[in-house]
Amino acid sequence: MMGSSNKEAVDASLQIHKQIKVVFVMGGPGSGKGTQCSKIVQEFGYTHLSAGDLLRDEVKSGSENGAMIHDLMNEGKLVASDVIVRLIVKAIQETDNDKFLLDGFPRNEDNLKAFENLTKIEPDFVLYLDCPEEEMIKRVLSRNQGREDDNIETIRKRFRVFEESTLPLVDYYASKGKLRRVDAARSVEEVFESVRAIFSSTEVRPRPDRHCNCFSFLRSFCR
Numbered sequence: 001m002m003g004s005s006n007k008e009a010v011d012a013s014l015q016i017h018k019q020i021k022v023v024f025v026m027g028g029p030g031s032g033k034g035t036q037c038s039k040i041v042q043e044f045g046y047t048h049l050s051a052g053d054l055l056r057d058e059v060k061s062g063s064e065n066g067a068m069i070h071d072l073m074n075e076g077k078l079v080a081s082d083v084i085v086r087l088i089v090k091a092i093q094e095t096d097n098d099k100f101l102l103d104g105f106p107r108n109e110d111n112l113k114a115f116e117n118l119t120k121i122e123p124d125f126v127l128y129l130d131c132p133e134e135e136m137i138k139r140v141l142s143r144n145q146g147r148e149d150d151n152i153e154t155i156r157k158r159f160r161v162f163e164e165s166t167l168p169l170v171d172y173y174a175s176k177g178k179l180r181r182v183d184a185a186r187s188v189e190e191v192f193e194s195v196r197a198i199f200s201s202t203e204v205r206p207r208p209d210r211h212c213n214c215f216s217f218l219r220s221f222c223r
């Protein structure tokens, strides 16, 4: 067992010591999170961190937690928050970028609390890919990525977890005015049109008062 002072020292070393911008990308299994994130990366230069991919890499790496993570994922259950949060924070620390898409995170309130406690980071906004369940099931069953959890029995369990644990967080962000909801039941390109509009409106533009300052200087010169 790790002593508490030792654990705090480890947590301190995991803090993020740089200014970063984070967008949470939420949606049920098969709603298109990974697909849309790839397009956002290409057009807006974010780094894409998929919580599921980080966990799958951890299983492949043969880490001591690997077997436990593998079993939970195959049951469609959520992995302990400190495990996924540590993987995310480590990936952020190791990446030389200042803007990140967290795909598939947070999945429940406990995920969010653990992330906030460790990083003190608030997302800029939350992108929610809203898709009917029948469409998501169709997509997951035909995505052929060799994922052990893409079978109908586990998919049904993942949907229940999404409804019971993740949807309340979606509502929470809606109530805070931070939710950007997109109809994800359309084609990839149509969905991305909406996504692009959301990200374009958050990009920093030149401040208009720079021109004002220039004009006011000229005015004072001519006076």
Ligand SMILES: Nc1ncnc2c1ncn2[C@@H]1O[C@H](COP(=O)(O)OP(=O)(O)O)[C@@H](O)[C@H]1O
Pocket (backbone or CB within 6 Å): 027, 028, 029, 030, 031, 032, 033, 034, 035, 036, 139, 140, 142, 143, 144, 184, 185, 186, 187, 188, 189, 191
């Ligand atoms: N808008 C869409 N229309 C049809 N198929 C889609 C769409 N978006 C994604 N897909 C396909 O559906 C499957 C699931 O998409 P994915 O991005 O892996 O979803 P998620 O990461 O939310 O589980 C993939 O095979 C992907 O190619």
Ligand SMILES: Nc1ccn([C@@H]2O[C@H](COP(=O)(O)OP(=O)(O)O)[C@@H](O)[C@H]2O)c(=O)n1
Pocket (backbone or CB within 6 Å): 027, 028, 029, 030, 033, 034, 051, 052, 053, 055, 072, 073, 074, 076, 077, 078, 079, 080, 084, 103, 104, 105, 106, 107, 111, 149, 158
């Ligand atoms: N925050 C998270 C994200 C994923 N996971 C696990 O990883 C699995 C796959 O997540 P994923 O994001 O790759 O799944 P999709 O929504 O992309 O289909 C989930 O069903 C959970 O078992 C988790 O435990 N905690």
Ligand SMILES: [Mg+2]
Pocket (backbone or CB within 6 Å): 033, 034, 050, 052, 104
């Ligand atoms: Mg995914």
